[in-house]
Amino acid sequence: MIGSERIKQVSENRQRLTPIVESIIFLGLQNILLRGHRDSGRLFSDDSTNDEDVLNSEGxxxxxxxxGVESGDNLLKKKLRELKLLSIRYVHKQPHPNEIIECCGEEILDTVLCRVRQSQYYSIIFDETTAISHKSQMPIVLRYCYQKHIYEDFMGFVDCYSNFDEDTMEPKLTGQILAQTAKHFIKTNNLDSKPCVGIGIDTCNLMLGEQKGAVMELQKCLPNALKSQCANYVLNLSISKSSSVQAVRNTVGKMKEVIAFFKTSAKRNTVLKRKLDGYRIHSMCETRWTERHDSVLQFESKFEKIVEVLNIISNWKDRQASSKAESLKIAITATQCIVSLKYLCDTSILALSDNLSKILQ
Known part of the structure; x- marks a missing residue:
């Protein structure tokens, strides 16, 4: 009797949690943020005595x-009200929705790991960067072939500084630390090291150091893994540093100045957008060569209108803006700059490498 009541209670609780779990999965699939800065208090507006709670939008x-409740889903409303404590527990922002999110993550991780184990070989791809939250994060990606299709699946972020003791005076990331982090991931997920045939990394010394680089350390436990540098990353760096023609460098520098001149002022940008029929000029990306090529082509195609806008701004009463616009107009309309711009768009390695960069991207 007690057992049947327990089973019934478990079943009912699962039904009540179903809409909450489905909502979290839906937001995750659509890549929509779950939380806002007001994610506490009562869920239903008719429960609240404060009108401010009704007017304020939450996460x-x-x-x-x-x-869902206000759209007439009475079944959802009933499920949430039947066990109010349970419902409130899982719709507050801290900490319990994280439990469901972590469960979803574990399900996805298990599915990917199952595919990796079924595949004959796999490669591990990782890098270290500092997030906007000032945390050192190392994303880990597994590349593998499953049912004749190649997948690159994101496995999660790892905090590299979690390996340091609290007593460490100066925690310093080294290639050994990155390698240990990757090895710990492989070990904790019960992945066989022998089928790992590749290590995907960038070209920094932390990764490729001959003595204490991450690749050298990782290859000690992954004997069959060969290092594989990002081809597009190498192409971008090579082309970015390859220009030795001073006129071309000066032209690119002036283009950056013009773009920054418009982007740093809403007033100037408004005049430009009107001349460009609502379009805007894009910044020149330092690392993604395809986007830089597109930016140069766009600048060249809108060149006459950009000069017109600079001429308009040069007649403003704003002395600083007008003088800067006049100097930029003189600089980009110089013969050397115009010839260099045409060279960049028509005959240079920019045009030749564009298709290759798109393929590698």
């Missing part, structure tokens, strides 16, 4: 639940 997750 997408709570608003999606509320939208």
């Amino acid at each position: 997408n997750f709570r608003e999606l639940i509320r939208f």
